[in-house]
Amino acid sequence: MFLKLFKTDWINKLSPVQLILFFYCVAVIVSTCILAMPIAHKDGVNTSFIDILFIAVSAISVTGLSPISISETFNTLGYFLLAFIMQFGAVGVMAIGTSIWIILGKKIGLKERRLIMTDQNQTSFAGMVRLIKQIMYVILTIEFFGFIILSTYYLQYFPTTGEAVVNGFFSTISATTNAGFDITGNSLMMFKDDYFVQFITMLLIIFGAIGFPVLIEVKEYMFAREEIRKGLRFTLFTKVTTLTFFSLIVIGAIFIALFDAGNFFADKSWHEVLFYSLFQSVTTRSGGLSTMDVSQLTEQNHLFMSLLMFIGASPSSAGGGIRTTTFALVLIFIITFARGGASIRIFRREVYQEDLLKAVSVSLMALAFVFTSILIMSIMEPYPLSEILFEVTSAFGTVGLSLGITSELTTTSKVILMVLMFIGRVGIITFLFMFKNNKSSGKFHYPKERMIIG
Amino acid sequence: MFLKLFKTDWINKLSPVQLILFFYCVAVIVSTCILAMPIAHKDGVNTSFIDILFIAVSAISVTGLSPISISETFNTLGYFLLAFIMQFGAVGVMAIGTSIWIILGKKIGLKERRLIMTDQNQTSFAGMVRLIKQIMYVILTIEFFGFIILSTYYLQYFPTTGEAVVNGFFSTISATTNAGFDITGNSLMMFKDDYFVQFITMLLIIFGAIGFPVLIEVKEYMFAREEIRKGLRFTLFTKVTTLTFFSLIVIGAIFIALFDAGNFFADKSWHEVLFYSLFQSVTTRSGGLSTMDVSQLTEQNHLFMSLLMFIGASPSSAGGGIRTTTFALVLIFIITFARGGASIRIFRREVYQEDLLKAVSVSLMALAFVFTSILIMSIMEPYPLSEILFEVTSAFGTVGLSLGITSELTTTSKVILMVLMFIGRVGIITFLFMFKNNKSSGKFHYPKERMIIG
Ligand SMILES: [K+]
Ligand SMILES: [K+]
Numbered sequence: 028m029f030l031k032l033f034k035t036d037w038i039n040k041l042s043p044v045q046l047i048l049f050f051y052c053v054a055v056i057v058s059t060c061i062l063a064m065p066i067a068h069k070d071g072v073n074t075s076f077i078d079i080l081f082i083a084v085s086a087i088s089v090t091g092l093s094p095i096s097i098s099e100t101f102n103t104l105g106y107f108l109l110a111f112i113m114q115f116g117a118v119g120v121m122a123i124g125t126s127i128w129i130i131l132g133k134k135i136g137l138k139e140r141r142l143i144m145t146d147q148n149q150t151s152f153a154g155m156v157r158l159i160k161q162i163m164y165v166i167l168t169i170e171f172f173g174f175i176i177l178s179t180y181y182l183q184y185f186p187t188t189g190e191a192v193v194n195g196f197f198s199t200i201s202a203t204t205n206a207g208f209d210i211t212g213n214s215l216m217m218f219k220d221d222y223f224v225q226f227i228t229m230l231l232i233i234f235g236a237i238g239f240p241v242l243i244e245v246k247e248y249m250f251a252r253e254e255i256r257k258g259l260r261f262t263l264f265t266k267v268t269t270l271t272f273f274s275l276i277v278i279g280a281i282f283i284a285l286f287d288a289g290n291f292f293a294d295k296s297w298h299e300v301l302f303y304s305l306f307q308s309v310t311t312r313s314g315g316l317s318t319m320d321v322s323q324l325t326e327q328n329h330l331f332m333s334l335l336m337f338i339g340a341s342p343s344s345a346g347g348g349i350r351t352t353t354f355a356l357v358l359i360f361i362i363t364f365a366r367g368g369a370s371i372r373i374f375r376r377e378v379y380q381e382d383l384l385k386a387v388s389v390s391l392m393a394l395a396f397v398f399t400s401i402l403i404m405s406i407m408e409p410y411p412l413s414e415i416l417f418e419v420t421s422a423f424g425t426v427g428l429s430l431g432i433t434s435e436l437t438t439t440s441k442v443i444l445m446v447l448m449f450i451g452r453v454g455i456i457t458f459l460f461m462f463k464n465n466k467s468s469g470k471f472h473y474p475k476e477r478m479i480i481g
Numbered sequence: 482m483f484l485k486l487f488k489t490d491w492i493n494k495l496s497p498v499q500l501i502l503f504f505y506c507v508a509v510i511v512s513t514c515i516l517a518m519p520i521a522h523k524d525g526v527n528t529s530f531i532d533i534l535f536i537a538v539s540a541i542s543v544t545g546l547s548p549i550s551i552s553e554t555f556n557t558l559g560y561f562l563l564a565f566i567m568q569f570g571a572v573g574v575m576a577i578g579t580s581i582w583i584i585l586g587k588k589i590g591l592k593e594r595r596l597i598m599t600d601q602n603q604t605s606f607a608g609m610v611r612l613i614k615q616i617m618y619v620i621l622t623i624e625f626f627g628f629i630i631l632s633t634y635y636l637q638y639f640p641t642t643g644e645a646v647v648n649g650f651f652s653t654i655s656a657t658t659n660a661g662f663d664i665t666g667n668s669l670m671m672f673k674d675d676y677f678v679q680f681i682t683m684l685l686i687i688f689g690a691i692g693f694p695v696l697i698e699v700k701e702y703m704f705a706r707e708e709i710r711k712g713l714r715f716t717l718f719t720k721v722t723t724l725t726f727f728s729l730i731v732i733g734a735i736f737i738a739l740f741d742a743g744n745f746f747a748d749k750s751w752h753e754v755l756f757y758s759l760f761q762s763v764t765t766r767s768g769g770l771s772t773m774d775v776s777q778l779t780e781q782n783h784l785f786m787s788l789l790m791f792i793g794a795s796p797s798s799a800g801g802g803i804r805t806t807t808f809a810l811v812l813i814f815i816i817t818f819a820r821g822g823a824s825i826r827i828f829r830r831e832v833y834q835e836d837l838l839k840a841v842s843v844s845l846m847a848l849a850f851v852f853t854s855i856l857i858m859s860i861m862e863p864y865p866l867s868e869i870l871f872e873v874t875s876a877f878g879t880v881g882l883s884l885g886i887t888s889e890l891t892t893t894s895k896v897i898l899m900v901l902m903f904i905g906r907v908g909i910i911t912f913l914f915m916f917k918n919n920k921s922s923g924k925f926h927y928p929k930e931r932m933i934i935g
Contacts, residue, residue, distance in 0.1 A: 286860070326865075327859040327860045330855065330859055330866065331856060334852065360838075360841075360842065360845075361845055361846060361849075364838060364839070365846075387845070388819070391845075392819075394848070402781055402784055405780055405781040406779075406781045411780075411867070412865065412866045412870070413865070416866070
């Protein structure tokens with residue numbers, strides 16, 4: 028089907044970005060059709076079109092927000108179909124498409140390479156095919172081990188081996204792809220005292236959210252021979268995004284614990300506080316699974332978590348938001364300015380001025396999108412501002428945490444959240460270049476090192 | 482006293498920005514002492530130190546937020562003292578100080594000139610003394626006519642000529658300086674059907690908030706001889722700030738009317754809707770007076786007005802916020818970026834890249850300040866997020882509108898609001914350069930036209 032589409036003339040006239048958006052739309056439509064099939068539903072379940080569409084967008088954008096209960100709507104076949112759609116969304120329509128071509132042994136031409144380049148935000152043409160292969164290899168490897176560990180371990184929790192395997196499979200995919208859907212009916216709350224499950228799940232979420240380039244660089248480093256390893260250096264991108272990623276997790280956990288010290292955490296032991304706050308901090312990067320009902324937290328924690336979700340995951344990952352690097356570059360930009368314009372070196376490198384400006388633009392536009400969405404939803408909905416903010420940033424960051432209001436929303440608000448999930452997943456820059464060809468400016472070029480934004 | 486202070490050594494070692502901040506602090510301390518005098522209070526009134534300090538900061542920063550009722554606390558002497566402090570704050574500590582020196586016939590040296598330059602954000606040394614003279618001349622002229630018109634017109638409202646004069650005097654100063662304090666006990670609500678009072682007050686607020694440079698350019702243009710007038714052109718700054726200023730007022734009024742179409746404005750006639758929404762839109766620029774209880778508006782209107790207040794007034798005006806030019810430059814920056822970095826011409830001029838970056842930095846830092854303040858206050862206070870947001874942006878924009886919670890706040894929150902009023906008034910850039918000498922970067926200099934930011 029893909030090949031046939033490529034042979035038509037009109038599709039060749041689209042810019043790479045327009046093509047990707049076209050494929051995302053096709054993916055959403057196909058997913059909606061798949062998920063609407065009665066054969067995937069539990070007996071006697073009635074669903075509305077908007078809710079199925081919402082779940083399709085949510086799965087393709089690996090957000091995990093859902094207006095209806097997954098476990099009450101879908102049967103085991105539905106679970107597997109949903110898991111497939113999440114996987115598809117996470118690795119990216121183009122990456123999957125390309126890997127299909129690789130599997131079919133087809134030579135990949137320049138046009139298709141440019142396609143993937145845009146989707147994964149890579150700035151070098153070289154090694155693109157290798158990259159996609161590696162993505163699939165890395166993700167499937169992680170998921171394989173996750174699945175083995177979790178489904179074995181789940182045997183003690185579920186009455187039959189079949190149920191343990193289905194749950195192990197679904198929760199591995201859901202965690203690794205950062206989709207955050209659950210078929211338990213209450214996310215990971217049943218494992219709130221099981222630190223092993225939480226630890227494995229956090230690992231899987233981090234693998235999915237830290238960005239494919241980081242995983243691949245780490246893998247290359249780990250499997251390189253001794254003499255080659257010495258010559259290898261991590262890219263500036265990997266260093267910045269990883270530092271930001273883990274800083275956000277640690278700082279996030281500390282403040283989540285502090286903001287609810289007198290409330291939710293008041294009667295908890297130190298290790299409960301540690302795991303609750305750590306897990307909820309990790310999940311705001313993009314995961315969306317949770318070990319507690321987040322609506323029990325204080326309003327200031329919701330506000331703080333909204334900020335964390337707005338920042339989101341790393342670029343070229345399964346997550347959304349403005350991205351960790353964007354956030355880091357905005358901080359660098361502000362520090363640069365406060366120092367009177369003197370350029371800043373991080374890890375002994377300078378960043379492109381163009382990248383700083385990109386990061387700042389992306390953040391400001393994201394703020395405008397989020398603010399406008401909140402404004403419109405506050406007209407449509409009776410809920411307080413903090414709850415709407417939480418749901419909106421959760422959608423934009425493709426996190427999927429919810430204070431429980433998504434199921435009660437009007438259709439207009441659901442459409443707004445779908446648009447936000449879409450923008451959050453494809454990224455502001457891609458979204459903006461939707462309507463035109465992506466021309467680079469050629470204005471701020473200095474001999475510095477490239478960074479990935481958005 | 483000023484002269485003596487200048488002769489000490491330590492004060493000469495301060496940078497211009499540090500000096501200005503030093504004078505602001507002195508002004509706040511002196512104002513607090515003045516306002517704390519029992520002779521300025523109504524009989525039997527007990528006030529706490531924090532509340533008097535709050536009013537002093539509020540008056541010097543011409544914000545108008547107050548935790549206690551002005552009319553129930555102060556007597557006529559207190560009103561006059563408060564009006565004097567507002568006037569002092571509005572024109573700027575340094576501008577007033579300089580004009581005293583001008584009156585005394587003293588020659589003004591370079592150090593003092595630089596002082597005023599920083600406070601009024603002027604980028605040219607020439608004509609500084611003339612500027613300050615003009616500021617005083619323009620403001621006092623506006624106030625003179627405002628006072629004559631309002632106090633005469635007020636004769637029909639108040640039982641004695643004395644009361645009409647006192648009210649006319651205070652409300653003229655409060656409107657022109659954009660302080661927004663009232664001695665009626667309920668702002669301008671008693672004039673909610675008197676469109677003449679509202680019109681005059683809006684004019685005075687606009688004169689105070691549109692920026693002194695704009696007023697002076699317009700005045701020069703108006704009083705120039707025919708042949709000279711042809712050669713005069715308005716600066717880019719004047720064009721951009723004026724366009725932004727009035728656009729915000731018009732767009733603000735339209736949306737304020739729309740957001741409450743089904744609520745507050747449901748039973749109002751077209752002219753009531755027009756004047757209510759127009760006045761409330763004008764007042765969010767920085768005025769702070771209001772013709773209605775804004776807490777009656779919907780939450781989405783509070784959210785929208787928070788945005789308007791965050792933007793605030795024009796630079797070098799009596800208002801606060803990030804400033805209209807900053808907002809305009811951020812928009813230009815985003816458009817520039819979305820167009821792939823191609824530079825943008827406005828009014829046939831290019832703006833400095835450095836100014837765009839300044840504007841973006843200021844906005845991001847302001848967002849960080851506001852967000853942090855909201856986060857801390859949401860811990861301290863039981864009020865919903867939207868109300869805290871409103872109060873915080875009102876303080877930062879030195880607007881002074883309130884949903885009524887300021888009087889109920891904890892001391893910590895009052896201190897936060899005081900800091901915000903201070904930052905909002907002196908501007909983020911000044912605030913940031915507080916701790917070091919203001920060195921220009923010398924990095925982004927192109928042959929373009931200068932703009933004023935922050
Ligand atoms: K998610
Ligand atoms: K004010």
